[in-house]
Amino acid sequence: MKKLTAAERANRLREIETQREELMPEFSNIRSRLQNVQGQQANLEKQLQELTSPPPKHGWRTAGRSGDTARVRRELDQVRQSNEQLQEEMRPFQKQLDHLAKEEESLLNNPPKVSLADLQQTQAEITKLEIQIDRIGQAREEAAARTPTAGIESLKEEIAQAASDRDLLAADLDLGEGSEADLKKATTHLTKLRKQLAEQEETASLAGATQRGYEKRLADLSETKRQAEQEFRCQLSLYAKEIHDAGLQKIVKAFEEIGPALNEILAANKLSGTHGTGDEFSRLSGRVRLDMGGFHGIENNSISADEELVSERVAGILADIRKS
Structure with a gap:
């Protein structure tokens, strides 16, 4: 199986839960019907056993027994x-x-190992992507400012007017009222304007392509950044879980050592209180409770002193004293 990243693992766990939710209604329906049928089968098998078993001693068969059996x-x-x-x-x-269920168990029991270096690397990737997004966003704005949209509209109006003037001059020349030089000049001017329009439209088309390219690049980078941020969050949770579990194990280990320590304290109190000056050094009930709110991972949150061990400890100390 392909080794999944922290985010891929989290996504797959969600997919598993979704797939399970999709399967459960039909599965539960079939299971419920099956349980009903199995109950009917057990009841009929019991009836058949009663109908086919020999009658009790001094008993008799019920009328219609053969028909009921069939x-x-x-x-x-x-x-x-x-x-x-x-x-x-x-x-x-x-x-x-x-x-x-098997895949889910495997994913839960075998999470990716995440180190501080992994988190630093992912954070560096996010920072790099943010810089790229800012740079391309600024370049897109600058390219948009260079697009000659207003100039094109103004030039189209000028061309329309020049074309109208040229048409009037052509009509005047045909009527013998205009000059060929004026018509030629107007035609040249119109051609020049149309050439300028073509150049500006080509520039605008290229600017549009540039804008679309920037937008596609920004969309791709934003998606990559989103995935990197998700990976970082999942990595951070796994890293935090390791810290949490390590701390929990320290608590469990320390709590296990409290029992023997508690016995020693109570033995000292008993030794002094009963056989010494009567002083007790601390008032303990003989029981210590760790209040973790039923925390998962701590099976026993209460430790009581072992009175028998305490008495043996006191007796042992007194015996050692007498040996001298």
Whole structure:
């Protein structure tokens, strides 16, 4: 199986939960029907056993027993067929659910190892992407400012007016009222304007392509940044979980050492209080409780002193004193 990143693992766990939720309604429906059929089958099998078993000593057979037996057998055959059919329907659902459960267990029990260096690397990638996004966003704004949109509209109006003037001069020349030189001059001017328009439209087209390219690049970088940020969050949670579990183990280990320490304290109190000056050095109930709110991972949150061990400890100390 491909080794998943922290984010891919989290996404896959969500997918597994979604797939399970999609399967469960139909699976639960089939399972409920199967349980009903199995209950009917058990009841009919019990009836058949009662009908076919020998009568008790000094007993008698109920009238119509033979007909009842045949009816129960028929009903039992039908129920058994339904049982087999429902089990066959449920089998693919159960197989998929078992596969999902197995994959989920593997993902939960084998999370990716995340180090501080991994977090630093991912954060550096995010920072690099942010710089790229800012740079390209600024370049896009500068390119948009260079697009000659207003100039094109103004030039189109000027061309329309020049074309109208040229048309009037052509009509005047045809009527013998205008000059050919004026018409030629107007035509040259119109051609020049149209050339300028073509150049500006080409520039605008290229600017549009540049804008679309920037937008596509920004969209790609933003998606990459989103994925990197998700990876960072998932990595950070896994890293925090390791810190958490290590701290929890320290608590558990320390709590396990409290029992022997508590016995020593109570033995000292008893030794002084009973055999010494009567002083007790601390008032302890003989029980210590760790209040973690039923925290997962701590099975035993209460430790009591072992009175027998305390007494043995006191007796041992007194015996050692007498040996001298």
